[in-house]
Amino acid sequence: MPGSRIWELLARKYNNEISAEELLELGRLLQQPGDAHHLNELLADLQAIPLKKITSDAHEAKSADALRLLLSIDGAPGKSGGIMAAGQIKRKWRYALWVATSLVILVFAWFMLNNSLSETPLAPPLNEVVTNGGSKSTVYLPDGSSVILNTGSKLSYNKDFGAGTREIYLSGEAFFDIAKNEKIPLVVHAGEVDILVKGTIFNVKAYTEDSIVETSLIQGVIEVFSKNDRERKIMLRPNEKIIIGKTSAVSSSEEPKHTVQPSKEVVFFLGKIKPNPVDSSISEIAWIQNKLAFYKEPFSTLAQKMERWYNVSIQFSDERLKKFTFTGSFEKEDIIEALNALREIAAFEYTIENRNVIIGKTKNR
Amino acid sequence: MPHAITNIAALFSRMAAGAEESALWELHKAYFHRLFRFVYAFTGIRESTEEIVNDVFLELWQKRHLLYNITKPEMYLFICAKNKALRQIKREKQLTESLNTLNDFECVLDSTPHDIMITTELHRRINEAIGVLPPKCKLIFSLVKENDLKYREVAELLGLSEKTIENQMGIALKKLSQSIPLSFSS
Numbered sequence: 182m183p184g185s186r187i188w189e190l191l192a193r194k195y196n197n198e199i200s201a202e203e204l205l206e207l208g209r210l211l212q213q214p215g216d217a218h219h220l221n222e223l224l225a226d227l228q229a230i231p232l233k234k235i236t237s238d239a240h241e242a243k244s245a246d247a248l249r250l251l252l253s254i255d256g257a258p259g260k261s262g263g264i265m266a267a268g269q270i271k272r273k274w275r276y277a278l279w280v281a282t283s284l285v286i287l288v289f290a291w292f293m294l295n296n297s298l299s300e301t302p303l304a305p306p307l308n309e310v311v312t313n314g315g316s317k318s319t320v321y322l323p324d325g326s327s328v329i330l331n332t333g334s335k336l337s338y339n340k341d342f343g344a345g346t347r348e349i350y351l352s353g354e355a356f357f358d359i360a361k362n363e364k365i366p367l368v369v370h371a372g373e374v375d376i377l378v379k380g381t382i383f384n385v386k387a388y389t390e391d392s393i394v395e396t397s398l399i400q401g402v403i404e405v406f407s408k409n410d411r412e413r414k415i416m417l418r419p420n421e422k423i424i425i426g427k428t429s430a431v432s433s434s435e436e437p438k439h440t441v442q443p444s445k446e447v448v449f450f451l452g453k454i455k456p457n458p459v460d461s462s463i464s465e466i467a468w469i470q471n472k473l474a475f476y477k478e479p480f481s482t483l484a485q486k487m488e489r490w491y492n493v494s495i496q497f498s499d500e501r502l503k504k505f506t507f508t509g510s511f512e513k514e515d516i517i518e519a520l521n522a523l524r525e526i527a528a529f530e531y532t533i534e535n536r537n538v539i540i541g542k543t544k545n546r
Numbered sequence: 547m548p549h550a551i552t553n554i555a556a557l558f559s560r561m562a563a564g565a566e567e568s569a570l571w572e573l574h575k576a577y578f579h580r581l582f583r584f585v586y587a588f589t590g591i592r593e594s595t596e597e598i599v600n601d602v603f604l605e606l607w608q609k610r611h612l613l614y615n616i617t618k619p620e621m622y623l624f625i626c627a628k629n630k631a632l633r634q635i636k637r638e639k640q641l642t643e644s645l646n647t648l649n650d651f652e653c654v655l656d657s658t659p660h661d662i663m664i665t666t667e668l669h670r671r672i673n674e675a676i677g678v679l680p681p682k683c684k685l686i687f688s689l690v691k692e693n694d695l696k697y698r699e700v701a702e703l704l705g706l707s708e709k710t711i712e713n714q715m716g717i718a719l720k721k722l723s724q725s726i727p728l729s730f731s732s
Binding site: 185188189191192193195196198219220223224227228230231232233234235236240241243244245247248251252 | 567570571574575578579582583586596599600603604607651652653654655656657672688690691692696697712713715716717718719720722723726
């Protein structure tokens with residue numbers, strides 16, 4: 182049996198790192214007939230045959246897809262990187278989404294029909310909390326979790342919440358501080374999105390009139406699912422947020438007959454929660470401290486927030502004004518003070534009449 | 547190395563020069579599985595491995611303007627992957643001696659049509675022999691085998707001496723040759 186020197190030299194030979202002298206030395210060590218031949222053959226074979234991949238092609242494709250999604254959000258060429266200039270998931274699931282949506286609608290319609298005939302209660306009884314007219318509400322759930330409900334929102338949960346299941350339905354915006362319970366996972370159903378939670382702090386914004394569901398995670402881990410494709414889940418880490426665009430199917434659920442029609446794209450935006458550099462407030466959850474905060478926010482979406490915040494309606498007479506972006510926060514300011522503050526930054530005029538605000542271009546400048 | 551090596555340096559400069567996304571996808575195709583095996587040896591969890599590997603490519607893309615100056619692109623990829631893997635492990639398990647707690651991973655020769663010299667039986671024996679190598683030895687073997695890395699570079703990557711890498715590689719070759727009927731493999 183040759184000593185360890187021979188294997189050291191063979192190792193060098195294998196990786197083409199052997200010197201001319203070492204090669205001669207190896208030749209001398211491999212004196213026994215047959216040895217050199219066998220070993221050379223082994224090395225050649227080892228070099229020629231690649232290792233079997235540890236991952237499948239499908240796995241590789243999945244990674245590429247995930248990467249494409251991330252890239253489309255984060256600095257891909259030609260993308261502006263604006264708030265909804267986000268990635269668009271094309272692939273097969275646009276079709277799957279439609280099939281699934283149509284099925285859900287059909288099943289729902291069938292149930293409703295059945296239900297109205299037999300008059301038996303369909304869903305388990307729910308507790309319901311509704312906020313409107315600028316008010317907020319804190320809800321304490323039976324399992325020790327608490328939820329702060331923003332204005333214009335509705336939260337419902339099963340009557341036996343915490344005993345067997347923890348299911349919460351939300352339309353509007355809420356800040357969740359969920360008690361940890363590994364055995365009974367908690368699911369928040371918001372628009373087209375399901376969020377699986379084990380014990381954590383996060384914010385969900387899912388107003389029906391917005392076309393998006395925005396989930397921001399402050400602490401812990403949550404998994405966000407699209408209702409129509411349970412396979413596709415996205416795990417959020419602290420200080421990440423995801424915005425998922427709804428399809429038009431959601432708002433037209435009263436028409437159970439249509440099967441396939443041109444769909445709106447499902448849009449994703451995955452981003453970081455950034456504290457406002459001015460006062461380090463986090464705009465996503467500033468509302469729970471009675472603040473309306475915004476960070477590089479286009480006027481168009483800021484106006485939507487202000488509509489809810491001040492219970493007014495805001496219209497633009499000039500579309501170009503929607504593109505202004507603002508960073509800041511309002512706390513005690515009324516709508517007039519707020520608009521005046523914005524006018525310090527950008528040139529526009531406004532008129533207010535019966536809670537209707539019209540924003541237009543400056544005339545005299 | 548006889549098997550096809552992607553010209554990674556060219557891909558790097560293409561990415562740096564014109565923000566060519568296609569270069570990233572070529573790179574992904576060529577290195578996804580290799581980085582996966584490498585990172586998996588550290589984490590032992592497929593899900594987090596995937597995240598880490600994706601993260602490597604993402605960061606590569608985000609820092610593409612810096613890729614001009616990389617002299618050893620392959621090393622850059624693996625070092626980047628290792629750093630991310632160790633950071634993740636430290637976060638999750640608070641391990642420092644991560645190289646001693648490497649996870650076992652799958653590592654077998656592929657069955658290719660051109661392995662005329664190696665019979666099915668030999669193929670099986672070699673794979674068995676690779677299979678029972680200690681994880682550290684196996685990791686070194688797979689890194690050397692699959693990539694264009696010098697022993698010095700593997701040493702740098704794993705924080706070991708070049709001598710150790712050569713020894714481990716020698717041990718791997720010895721075990722493999724002992725698995726097949728060579729005249730002196732007593």
